[in-house]
Amino acid sequence: MTPENRNLWIIASIAFVNALSFTILIPILYLYGRQFGLNDFETSLLFSMFSLAQFFATPVIGKLSDRFGRKPLLVISLAGTVIANLWAGAATAAWMLFCARILDGITGGNASVAQAVISDLTDESNRARGFGLFGAAFGLGFVLGPVISLLAQQVSLGAAFYASGAIAFLALILTVLFLPETLERRVRTNIFDLGLGTLVTGLFMPRVGILLIINLLLGTTFTMFTFAFQPYYLEVLGQNSQSLTVLFIVYGTLGVVMQTVGVPYLTQRFKLTRILFLALLVRSLSFVLMPIWPILAYFVIVTVIFSILSSLVQPIISTMISLNAKPEQQGVVLGLNASYLSVSNAIGPVLAGLMVRQTNPTTYGYPLYWAGVCTFLVLSVAIATRRRYAPAT
Structure with missing residues (x-):
């Protein structure tokens, strides 16, 4: 195995463990917020505060990784995740939970740094494979994370945060002991320039800005x-958190298969834009179809089809952004991409929270309909502007 391949597998392992830490929380975060007496809208803010903090912090982390190296920033961000999860698990009041989620958001830009490591290690011919491997590792975390969450739930919902913190600590150890520094050419800039200005200027970067806008809109609908x-x-289908966790395991398994087998197979035979358009078409149709009939079997079938192709979206967009950026800009542009995904994560839950009413469970289907319509509109924009961003490869 070449050093480059070995380092790719190391960063994939870190992504996997990091994904475990994140996905343990997905099945329980909504119920954990309700445990503190939060209503649906307040719970949406619990999701949004994390993402808003991540929005501002991610480009800073990406900028600093271009200047000081990938490894130090990975170490700092993972350490923050460990502390934040332990704090959330020990929370005794809602304000403590919010503060812990904000801290996790501030230090949660490590995905963009990990993607920058992939850019450092690959060239144009195998970058899609590198991002596919990264996505597969994250997807595998989506399989095993809910399993660990299911076990932790037998103790308490808060125990899931302790498990998440412990696994993030494992990712921290892997990074410290095994990941070499991959950045060969460091960008020397004003140390006080933390990259926040790029949140605006990045939208106007040739061949990259339009992809950031598309991804921002897609992230909001998702x-x-x-x-x-x-x-x-x-509430509508009348299921419990345990069966919800099992469903996440199924989605994660399908995502791993698509990102390990599907991405290499499809990218060798089709243009990246065509793969993206197909995945977005299926995503938009799935959103609209999900709430039509409140029947469990029907819902599971639609969401399984959705998970198969929707898992292609982020690896493909990340690949196109990386291919369109200069080598010395990889940390910045991938940080911007993660940052705009974070702000979309802040906007989407609030919009959904404003649409639903606890007294009328039928309203929980409204955000799904709107997500489908809006995703189709974004697909139309992506098709109309494809000449502005489509890579030559």
Whole structure:
């Protein structure tokens, strides 16, 4: 195995463990917020505060990783995740939970740094494979994370945060002991320039800005779904958190298969834009179809089809952003991409939270309908502007 391949597998392992830490929380965060007496809208803010903090912090982390190296920033951000999860698990009041989620958001930009490591290690011919491997590792975390969450729930919902913190600590150890520094050419800039200005200027970067806008819009529609998904499944379909966790395991398994087998197979035979358009078409149709009939078997079938192709979206967009950026800009542009996904994660749950009413469970389907319509509109924009961002490869 070449050093480059070995380092790719190391960063994939770190992504996997980091994903475990994150996905342990997905099935329980909504119910954990309700445990503190939060209503649906306040619970949506619990999701949004994390994402808003991540929005501002991620480009800073990406900028600093271009200047000081990938490894130090990975270490700092993972340490923050450990502390934040332990704090959330020990929370005795809602304000403590909010503060812990904000801290986790501030230090939660490590995905963009990990993607920058992949950019450091790959060239244009195998970058899609590198991002596919990263996505597969994250997807595998989506399989095993809910399993660990299911076990932790037998103790308490708060125990899931302790498990998440422990696994983030494992990712921290892997990074410190095994990941070499991959940045060969460091960008020397004003140390006080933390990259916040790029949150605006990045939108106008040739061939990159339009992809950031598309991803921002897609992230907003997707997080409308992710927030409404849990209460719809629990309140409308009458299921429990354990079966919800099992469903996440199924989604994660399908995502791993698509990102390990599907991405290499499809990218060798089709243009990246065509793969993206197909995945977005299926995503938009799935959103609209999900709430039409409140029947469990029907819902599971639609969401399984959705999970198969929707898992292609982020690896493909990340690949196109990386291919369109200069080598010395990889940390910045991938940080911007993660940052705009974070702000979409802040917007989507709030929009969904404003649409739903606890007294009328039928309203939990409204964000799904809107997510489908809006995703189709974004697909139309992506098709109309494809000449502005489509890579030559």
